[in-house]
Every structure is written in structure tokens, then in C-alpha cells.
Amino acid sequence: MALAATLLTLVATVAWEVACRRAGYEPTLNDTSDLWAQRRSAVRPDSTVIIGDSRALFDLDLDEMEKGLGARPVQLGLVGSCAYPVLDHLASDPAFRGTVVCSLVPAMFLVPAGPPLENSYRAIRRYENWTWAQRSGHHLGMFLEERVAFMKQDDLTLAALLKRLPIANRPGARVGPRLPPYFSTLDRERRTLMWDVAAAPGPLQDRVKFGWIPLFTPPPPPPYVPQEAFLNFIHTAIEKRFKDAVIAVEKIRSRGGKVVFVRLPVTGPLKELEDKATPRAGPWTRLLQETRAPGIYFEDYPELNAFTCPEWSHLSGPDSVEFTRRLIPHLKTALAQ
Amino acid sequence: MLFNSLTFIVFFVLVMGGFWTLKSWSARKNLLLVASYVFYGAWNPPFALLLFLSSYVDFLLGLQMAKSPVGAQGRRGWLLISLAVNLGLLGFFKYGTFLLQNLQWLLAQVGVVYQPPEMNIVLPVGISFYTFQSLTYTLDVYRGDLKPTRSLRDFAFFVAFFPQLVAGPIVRAADFLPQCDAPAPARPGRIAWGLFLMTLGLFQKVVLADTLLSSSAETVFGHPGPLVPLDAWAGVIAFSGQIFFDFSGYSTCAIGAALCLGFSLVDNFRFPYAAIGFSDFWRRWHISLSSLLRDYVYIPLGGNRKGVARASIHVLIVMFVGGLWHGAAWTFVAWGVLHGVYLVIERLLGGVFNAQRWSHSFLSKLVLVLLTYLAVCITWVFFRAADFPTAARLLAGMAGQIPVGDAVLTTRELLQVVVVTVGLLISHWMLRDTSLEVALKRWPVWLLTTVWTLMACALILNQGDGNAFIYFQF
Numbered sequence: 001m002a003l004a005a006t007l008l009t010l011v012a013t014v015a016w017e018v019a020c021r022r023a024g025y026e027p028t029l030n031d032t033s034d035l036w037a038q039r040r041s042a043v044r045p046d047s048t049v050i051i052g053d054s055r056a057l058f059d060l061d062l063d064e065m066e067k068g069l070g071a072r073p074v075q076l077g078l079v080g081s082c083a084y085p086v087l088d089h090l091a092s093d094p095a096f097r098g099t100v101v102c103s104l105v106p107a108m109f110l111v112p113a114g115p116p117l118e119n120s121y122r123a124i125r126r127y128e129n130w131t132w133a134q135r136s137g138h139h140l141g142m143f144l145e146e147r148v149a150f151m152k153q154d155d156l157t158l159a160a161l162l163k164r165l166p167i168a169n170r171p172g173a174r175v176g177p178r179l180p181p182y183f184s185t186l187d188r189e190r191r192t193l194m195w196d197v198a199a200a201p202g203p204l205q206d207r208v209k210f211g212w213i214p215l216f217t218p219p220p221p222p223p224y225v226p227q228e229a230f231l232n233f234i235h236t237a238i239e240k241r242f243k244d245a246v247i248a249v250e251k252i253r254s255r256g257g258k259v260v261f262v263r264l265p266v267t268g269p270l271k272e273l274e275d276k277a278t279p280r281a282g283p284w285t286r287l288l289q290e291t292r293a294p295g296i297y298f299e300d301y302p303e304l305n306a307f308t309c310p311e312w313s314h315l316s317g318p319d320s321v322e323f324t325r326r327l328i329p330h331l332k333t334a335l336a337q
Numbered sequence: 338m339l340f341n342s343l344t345f346i347v348f349f350v351l352v353m354g355g356f357w358t359l360k361s362w363s364a365r366k367n368l369l370l371v372a373s374y375v376f377y378g379a380w381n382p383p384f385a386l387l388l389f390l391s392s393y394v395d396f397l398l399g400l401q402m403a404k405s406p407v408g409a410q411g412r413r414g415w416l417l418i419s420l421a422v423n424l425g426l427l428g429f430f431k432y433g434t435f436l437l438q439n440l441q442w443l444l445a446q447v448g449v450v451y452q453p454p455e456m457n458i459v460l461p462v463g464i465s466f467y468t469f470q471s472l473t474y475t476l477d478v479y480r481g482d483l484k485p486t487r488s489l490r491d492f493a494f495f496v497a498f499f500p501q502l503v504a505g506p507i508v509r510a511a512d513f514l515p516q517c518d519a520p521a522p523a524r525p526g527r528i529a530w531g532l533f534l535m536t537l538g539l540f541q542k543v544v545l546a547d548t549l550l551s552s553s554a555e556t557v558f559g560h561p562g563p564l565v566p567l568d569a570w571a572g573v574i575a576f577s578g579q580i581f582f583d584f585s586g587y588s589t590c591a592i593g594a595a596l597c598l599g600f601s602l603v604d605n606f607r608f609p610y611a612a613i614g615f616s617d618f619w620r621r622w623h624i625s626l627s628s629l630l631r632d633y634v635y636i637p638l639g640g641n642r643k644g645v646a647r648a649s650i651h652v653l654i655v656m657f658v659g660g661l662w663h664g665a666a667w668t669f670v671a672w673g674v675l676h677g678v679y680l681v682i683e684r685l686l687g688g689v690f691n692a693q694r695w696s697h698s699f700l701s702k703l704v705l706v707l708l709t710y711l712a713v714c715i716t717w718v719f720f721r722a723a724d725f726p727t728a729a730r731l732l733a734g735m736a737g738q739i740p741v742g743d744a745v746l747t748t749r750e751l752l753q754v755v756v757v758t759v760g761l762l763i764s765h766w767m768l769r770d771t772s773l774e775v776a777l778k779r780w781p782v783w784l785l786t787t788v789w790t791l792m793a794c795a796l797i798l799n800q801g802d803g804n805a806f807i808y809f810q811f
Contacts, residue, residue: 001529001782001785001789002529002532002533002789005786005789005793006793008786008787009790009794009797012794013794013797016797016798131379131381132380133338133342133344133345133379133380134342134344136347136379137342137343140344140347144800150798151800156798157548157799157800158544158548158795159548159552159799161798162749163749165749167747167749167752169747170744170748173745173746173747174743174745175746175747222562222743223741223743224562224563224741224742
């Protein structure tokens with residue numbers, strides 16, 4: 001019986017692998033907290049470190065940055081995250097005196113609570129409490145993920161497949177928006193490349209595109225909290241974030257390190273939404289003024305503003321290489337300040 | 338090391354391969370002892386030293402106790418040292434911060450301002466389990482129920498045996514140490530049954546608890562505002578399933594892994610959500626802990642030999658201890674004491690209802706099972722809630738006492754909770770008077786093979802970052 005069950009399981013697994021490959025999936029790593037922790041362990045006192053949201057992961061090419069800056073950066077961006085906890089984490093590391101390139105999406109950076117902050121804290125916790133069992137599991141996992149297509153946590157687990165079921169929610173239910181589907185590959189240095197199918201117009205690109213708007217639309221205030229109290233809470237949290245960011249940047253600078261903020265390309269209705277919710281004259285300008293850190297806003301430079309994000313939020317693989325090449329001179333200037 | 342991790346799969350294959358390759362029984366035990374310490378040390382190596390120290394002290398104390406006759410003063414002294422060491426370690430690591438916080442509160446009530454030091458104590462995984470397990474040894478030796486072992490290796494192995502080390506079942510020395518004397522006689526199909534149990538346990542944990550129920554429970558218990566009754570109930574019911582599948586899954590896996598290595602561990606769950614009443618529930622839920630509390634706390638206190646009133650107080654004390662064993666928080670105490678109150682009420686009413694013929698009918702039993710389940714669900718609110726305000730908010734939501742509440746679960750999550758819970762209750766009802774092994778033996782081979790295959794496929798489909806078992810924190 002055990003043998004029969006093993007054989008049947010093996011056959012079903014092979015069939016599932018074949019089906020996934022036919023659907024276009026290829027082996028690639030999962031962007032786990034373990035992989036982040038591994039990269040965090042690679043940070044040296046004088047490293048150049050990229051932090052921020054998924055745009056940092058998709059849009060910045062490590063090879064080009066190494067060529068341009070003379071040192072290979074460590075990628076610590078996190079999908080759907082607020083950059084502040086990682087900035088603070090580096091600032092609190094007394095050994096760190098390197099360079100931080102921080103992708104800034106103002107709405108994500110200033111978010112007072114919720115998944116963007118949790119995503120960052122989860123990764124930091126994993127690094128700080130990384131056990132030998134988790135390390136070995138991570139290496140075994142990478143070995144399999146680089147060979148097996150169906151090992152894609154974002155899209156092909158039972159939980160992810162169940163989430164795809166077209167079941168309508170109750171009217172008025174305060175449930176989070178659906179996350180955009182899988183559309184990238186990742187290597188051991190966490191260099192993320194948009195999947196070609198997502199870069200080309202089609203159903204996948206549409207699913208990704210239309211996932212952003214609900215994701216970037218702030219939820220309505222909870223009905224059980226008075227409006228004034230809610231706005232007060234948000235205001236206090238945002239003010240605190242500005243103050244904390246200033247302290248974190250100053251800590252890094254006091255050790256001889258540098259921080260540069262970068263606003264990476266965004267396109268179409270998503271750009272309109274972001275510009276409306278967090279106009280450039282608001283958080284971006286204030287953060288640069290208060291931290292006295294240099295900033296590079298893609299719209300300020302025609303050569304950086306010449307890219308279109310196929311799914312509104314990230315650059316395609318080839319564009320990300322070219323974009324990084326064009327970004328390097330601006331980065332050098334900013335870091336020389 | 339988690340059962341639901343790739344590291345454990347490789348570890349277990351290596352250990353099992355080595356175990357059955359070695360011919361010498363002594364070498365096999367040495368291998369398992371080393372493997373158990375590797376298993377534990379993989380979390381935090383220094384805590385393996387703590388585990389050894391705890392084991393070594395109880396081993397020495399057991400030998401010392403045996404030098405005095407039963408009932409002698411010296412024997413009691415050695416027991417007190419064992420209790421002080423074990424409960425001292427537990428108290429420091431698990432309850433240190435809690436005690437200081439309560440001291441701070443108490444002093445504040447009389448106007449004394451006291452700021453406790455920042456302890457930042459890291460809780461060694463499974464310390465409540467192995468401390469109690471080790472204590473059963475010294476208590477049994479003290480009573481004269483067990484002869485002390487003269488082998489430090491066997492004793493250290495008993496405490497550290499990796500399948501049950503961090504989340505039970507809590508194995509008693511009297512059950513385990515005799516198994517160390519000689520290999521169990523070969524029984525055909527034992528390894529296959531062990532592997533089946535491991536698959537079933539992992540399926541319960543990974544698929545049913547983590548994939549189908551945990552998000553609903555986490556969303557509801559983590560929601561900062563009031564909830565509509567449907568979501569409040571769904572979250573609590575989801576947690577009732579999650580905690581069962583998580584913990585029972587661990588126990589089932591542990592029993593299966595031990596079987597694959599030729600050792601038998603006690604059952605820890607016997608279809609608890611088909612319990613009729615609360616004493617029945619505690620004969621079916623976390624059996625190794627409830628029987629341990631009965632034998633080492635309730636009966637020594639006097640049990641039910643000193644009248645109804647004293648017996649009720651004893652029950653409340655035992656359930657208070659049981660609640661506190663689970664965690665250093667008053668919410669856990671409330672959970673335990675509420676169960677204690679249920680047990681007292683049941684005892685008082687039991688005499689009235691048991692005499693009625695109608696109370697033994699099929700329909701009455703069914704209704705009583707459901708009532709017991711719902712009452713148990715109410716206790717889970719205190720067990721899972723981070724604090725009393727959260728528990729109160731949830732209970733108010735469940736009672737429909739919230740004028741404006743949020744609906745926070747997706748329709749899919751609600752459907753998952755309904756499907757899994759209905760399946761859970763039906764399966765427990767159907768199996769309540771039998772055992773899994775007996776029930777599955779009636780199944781045709783093709784059906785069992787199909788179910789095993791489906792569970793294995795579901796596990797493979799759930800590949801990914803394993804969540805820790807809930808009971809690890811205890």
C-alpha cells in the first residue's frame with residue numbers, strides 16, 4: 001500500500017509539473033524571508049544596499065550598478081513593503097556605514113500600519129532569529145525551486161489556487177484586495193525580472209495592471225472609530241514616521257554612511273492615483289528637506305522619464321537594465337553631495 | 338526543526354536509515370540521542386545544554402531518592418530539589434516577565450512605583466513539555482512507582498526523544514523507559530502505519546490548519562474593531578479547528594515518527610469534538626497533559642474523596658494550573674478556569690440528567706455533542722485572544738451585541754470554515770467510540786491508498802515556508 005501510494009503520488013507530482021510548465025511557469029526562486037535574511041547577512045559595513053518596495057526589486061539592475069558604482073549592491077527591497085523598518089534596521093546596526101539607495105513610494109513609506117510594515121518586520125525578524133534549521137531548509141528549498149516549476153509560492157500553492165476561485169464577497173465586507181498574480185523570476189541575489197508574458201499586452205498583464213488600483217486605494221475609515229479620531233491617528237503616525245526617518249538617516253550619516261532616495265517610474269492610471277494621493281510637493285519634498293538626503297525623481301530627467309511600465313508599476317527586464325544605466329550618473333552625483 | 342520542513346524530511350530519512358542499518362541496540366539509542374539533541378539544538382544550540390542539565394539533575398536525583406526508603410524525609414528532600422530545579426527553570430524562562438509585571442501591578446495598587454528590569458528572556462522551545470515529562474520521572478521514583486534507571490543515556494534519551502520533545506505527547510518515564518531496555522518485537526506494517534500517520538499529521542497541520550483555517554482565525558482575532566456575529570463566530574470556529582488540527586497533527590506526526598523508529602507513544606487526542614460534556618472532552622483532548630494533571634495534581638490534592646465542594650475546588654485548581662501551563666497570561670488562566678467552571682457545573686448537573694432515559698437517546702447525544710462543542714468554542718476565545726478587551730469584543734460580536742461591526746472574511750474563507758468544520762464534526766462523531774487504526778482497518782486497500790495519495794499530493798501542492806506549530810510556544 002505504501003509503495004502504491006508513493007508511486008501514485010510521484011505520478012501525480014510529475015503530471016502537475018508538466019501542467020505548470022505547459023502553462024508557462026519555469027523554475028525560479030521564491031522571494032522568502034529566508035532569502036532576504038541570506039542577503040542581509042551579505043551586507044558588509046561599507047556595502048551599498050538597495051531597500052524599498054517591489055520597484056526597487058524590478059527596476060534596479062545589480063550588474064549595471066556594480067559597473068557604475070564599482071561595488072555590487074545588496075538587494076534588500078521587499079515586495080509590498082514599507083521601506084522605513086529596513087532603513088531603521090540598518091541605522092540601528094552600529095557596524096553599518098555604507099550607502100542606502102531607498103526606493104520611495106510615498107504612500108508605502110508613510111503607511112501607519114498593515115501589511116506593508118508587517119512584510120518588512122517579518123523579514124527583519126527572520127534575519128534576527130534565523131535558526132540553523134531554517135537556514136538548511138532554505139538551502140534545500142532553493143535547490144528544489146531552481147529545478148521544479150510548480151514550487152512557486154505566490155501562485156501555485158493550494159492556498160493561492162483557492163484564492164483564484166471567482167467567489168464574490170459580501171457587499172460592504174472589509175476584505176483586502178486580491179494581490180496581482182505571479183509575474184516575475186528571481187535569482188539568488190534577489191534580482192527580479194518581469195516575466196515576458198507580463199511585459200507583453202494580454203490577459204496576464206491586465207490581471208496585474210488592474211490589481212494595483214484597489215491595492216493602492218486607501219480603505220475607508222472604520223465605521224466604529226469617529227472620523228476625527230481616525231484622522232488624528234493617521235496624522236500622528238505620519239508625523240512620527242517623518243521624525244523617525246530623519247533620525248534613521250542621521251544615524252547612518254553620523255557613521256559616515258549615505259542615504260539617497262529614488263522615485264522610480266510609474267505609469268498610467270496608477271501614476272495618476274499616486275500623484276493625487278501623495279503629490280510630489282507633499283511627502284517627497286518634505287522628506288528630502290527634513291532628512292537633508294539627496295533624492296532622484298524620475299520625472300526630473302528626460303532620460304529617466306522615457307520608460308513605460310508595461311503593467312503600470314514596474315519596468316520590464318530589458319528596460320530595467322537601461323534605466324539603471326541611465327540612473328548611475330545621477331546616483332553618483334547624489335552620493336557625491 | 339519543524340516537522341513540516343524540508344530540513345526535517347532529510348533529517349528523518351537519515352536518522353531512520355541509520356537506525357535500521359545499525360545492528361546494535363545500544364548504537365541505535367546513541368544515534369537517536371544525538372539526533373534528538375541535533376533536532377533541538379537546530380533552534381537554539383545553547384538551549385540543548387539547558388535540556389541536558391535538566392535531564393542530568395533529574396537523573397542524579399532519581400538515583401539519590403532510591404537510596405532512601407519510600408516516605409523517608411531524605412527522599413522528600415530530593416524530590417523538593419527536583420521540583421525546585423524544574424519549576425524554577427520553567428518559572429524563570431516562561432513566567433519571569435509575567436510575574437514581574439504582576440508584581441508591578443500589585444505594588445502600584447498600594448502606591449509603590451516599581452519598574453521591573455527589561456528581562457528579554459527567550460523561551461526555550463517546548464520547555465513546558467520536557468519539564469513536565471522529566472518531573473513525572475522523579476515523582477514516580479519518589480512514590481516508589483518506578484525504579485530509577487541507572488543509564489544516563491537512556492534517561493537523557495527519554496527526555497529528549499525528538500518526535501515528542503517540543504510539543505508532546507508528554508510521555509511518562511514508566512511508559513517509555515521500559516521500551517529502552519530492548520528493541521520492540523518486529524510487527525509487520527508498523528513502519529508503513531507510522532508513515533501513514535506522519536502523512537495524516539502533516540496533512541492536518543499544513544492543509545487543514547494552515548491553508549484552510551488559519552487565515553480566518555488570524556483575521557478575526559487580529560481585527561482591531563468590532564465584528565458582525567457571522568464573522569466573529571466563523572473566526573472562533575476556525576480557530577477551534579485550527580488548534581485541533583495543528584496540535585493533533587503534531588501529535589499524530591510524533592506518534593508516526595516514533596513508530597517508524599520502533600517506539601510507541603501514547604494517544605493524545607481521541608476525537609474531542611464528539612465529546613458529550615467536559616469531563617469527556619478532557620478524556621479526549623491533550624490526553625497526556627490532562628491525565629498527568631489528574632494523576633500528579635488532582636488526586637494528590639484529594640480528588641473527589643473529600644466531598645463535592647472540595648472536589649470542585651480541586652477541579653478549579655487543576656484547570657487553573659492547566660491554563661497557566663499553556664502560557665504566561667491571564668487569558669490562558671481564564672480559559673482554564675472557564676473549563677473548570679464547566680466541569681463543576683457538569684458534575685453538579687450530571688446526577689440529574691444521567692438518570693433520565695431521554696438523555697441517552699441518539700438525538701440527545703447529538704445535541705449534547707454540539708452544545709459541548711459550542712461551549713468549548715467560547716473558551717477558545719480566551720485562549721486565542723491577545724488580551725481581555727479583544728476577547729470581550731469577540732464575545733460581544735458572537736452575542737450580536739455590536740451595533741456596527743465589520744465583516745472581514747471573504748466568502749471563500751467562510752466556505753472553507755464551514756466545509757472543514759462540518760467534516761471535522763462528522764468525522765469525530767462517527768469515530769467517537771473507536772480508534773483511527775480500528776476504523777481504517779475496515780477500509781479497502783484501494784480506498785486507503787487513494788486517501789493516502791491525496792493527502793500526500795495536497796502536501797506537495799502546499800510546498801513552501803512552514804508555519805510553526807501553535808503548541809511550540811508552550
